[in-house]
Amino acid sequence: MKIIVEKNIPFIKGLLEPWAEINYLAPEEINREKMLDADALITRTRTRCDKGLLEGSRCRLIATATIGTDHIDLDYCKEAGITVANAPGCNAPAVAQYVFASIAEVMNRQNDVRPPEAITLGVVGVGNVGSVIARWGRALGMNVLCCDPPRAEAEGGEGFTDLDTIARQCDVITFHTPLTRKGNHATFHMADKNFFDKLAKRPLVINSARGPVIDNEALIDAIDNGQVSNAAIDCWEGEPQINRRLLDKAAIATPHIAGYSREGKVRATAMALKAVTGFFNLPDIAPEEAVPAGAAANVTLASIAASYSPATDTKALKTSPDSFEALRNHYDLRHEVPETTL
Ligand SMILES: NC(=O)C1=CN([C@@H]2O[C@H](COP(=O)(O)OP(=O)(O)OC[C@H]3O[C@@H](n4cnc5c(N)ncnc54)[C@H](O)[C@@H]3O)[C@@H](O)[C@H]2O)C=CC1
Numbered sequence: 001m002k003i004i005v006e007k008n009i010p011f012i013k014g015l016l017e018p019w020a021e022i023n024y025l026a027p028e029e030i031n032r033e034k035m036l037d038a039d040a041l042i043t044r045t046r047t048r049c050d051k052g053l054l055e056g057s058r059c060r061l062i063a064t065a066t067i068g069t070d071h072i073d074l075d076y077c078k079e080a081g082i083t084v085a086n087a088p089g090c091n092a093p094a095v096a097q098y099v100f101a102s103i104a105e106v107m108n109r110q111n112d113v114r115p116p117e118a119i120t121l122g123v124v125g126v127g128n129v130g131s132v133i134a135r136w137g138r139a140l141g142m143n144v145l146c147c148d149p150p151r152a153e154a155e156g157g158e159g160f161t162d163l164d165t166i167a168r169q170c171d172v173i174t175f176h177t178p179l180t181r182k183g184n185h186a187t188f189h190m191a192d193k194n195f196f197d198k199l200a201k202r203p204l205v206i207n208s209a210r211g212p213v214i215d216n217e218a219l220i221d222a223i224d225n226g227q228v229s230n231a232a233i234d235c236w237e238g239e240p241q242i243n244r245r246l247l248d249k250a251a252i253a254t255p256h257i258a259g260y261s262r263e264g265k266v267r268a269t270a271m272a273l274k275a276v277t278g279f280f281n282l283p284d285i286a287p288e289e290a291v292p293a294g295a296a297a298n299v300t301l302a303s304i305a306a307s308y309s310p311a312t313d314t315k316a317l318k319t320s321p322d323s324f325e326a327l328r329n330h331y332d333l334r335h336e337v338p339e340t341t342l
């Protein structure tokens, strides 16, 4: 059996070798020719997995060590009989850390001394990531509004609001949807000019979901005309060739590292390994580092801000935007927010 493993996935080297021939490749080296005789691919967001890569391959499993799956053509994989497994929730605590650390950083820079109780936080997309954010936001005392039409439809509308209400009422709006381009709830450019025109409270807008969830040009206009007071951008349209005007204007600007915690990467690798061992009926294989528990139950804004400052990552990207991928590949994985004793 032959498995191609993207070489930047941590905590995996050596573990599958007793069972298969493993070929560790950089994203740009993973091509159709290399995939032809591969039985499985363990990947990240940097490899587009579609017909162009997979046609004619004997690959039967793609395990992505990420939450998002928008780099995978799921329709093609289904048609071709390729099973796809992702790593649900693996780095949700890290993204929540990023969001609240960004809020703290922006408020601090603006000498904004409002208590959390005076802040209405809009969470758009309330799955694994958004749920941690909503929970922490409420624990901190914020007024939290949740927008998730697919969930509202499936579970009944209680506890959910619509995007227009988020636009009208929120001081901070943070996006946590997948990137989807079809269906009733497609998220491509869900924050567009029409959305920004409805903003009433000059919010801080945060995108750590996927770049194209926000129309980046429309966001620039909204910052310029004062509809948006500030932006924290981790995910960009066209990564790694990002919009330099948005880079200049965003208070927080990071190279898609919101989910980059050590714990999140261990969980992601553990989930990818589980997908492989389950699929090929192999004995359980776990990363050498223990798989950590989930998000802290008790946090404070101070404990979050002490655990991570997005200012350093912002400075690095603003200084060297051409190094977008290098900054990611050599990222010093941070630790998640520790449990706070209240
Ligand atoms: N910046 C980073 O490093 C990271 C980014 N992500 C991104 O965050 C996304 C969300 O992650 P999870 O919460 O784990 O995914 P999830 O699948 O658990 O939750 C996504 C939620 O979005 C909702 N949703 C879908 N369409 C919507 C719409 N039009 N309006 C509002 N809500 C909608 C879904 O119903 C679901 O509840 C991932 O798909 C990925 O793209 C995830 C991890 C790290």
Ligand SMILES: O=C(O)C(=O)[C@H](O)COP(=O)(O)O
Binding pocket: 044, 045, 046, 065, 066, 067, 068, 069, 091, 256, 258, 259, 260, 328
């Ligand atoms: O999990 C996701 O989805 C993400 O966006 C990841 O944090 C990005 O992970 P890599 O593809 O850079 O490993």
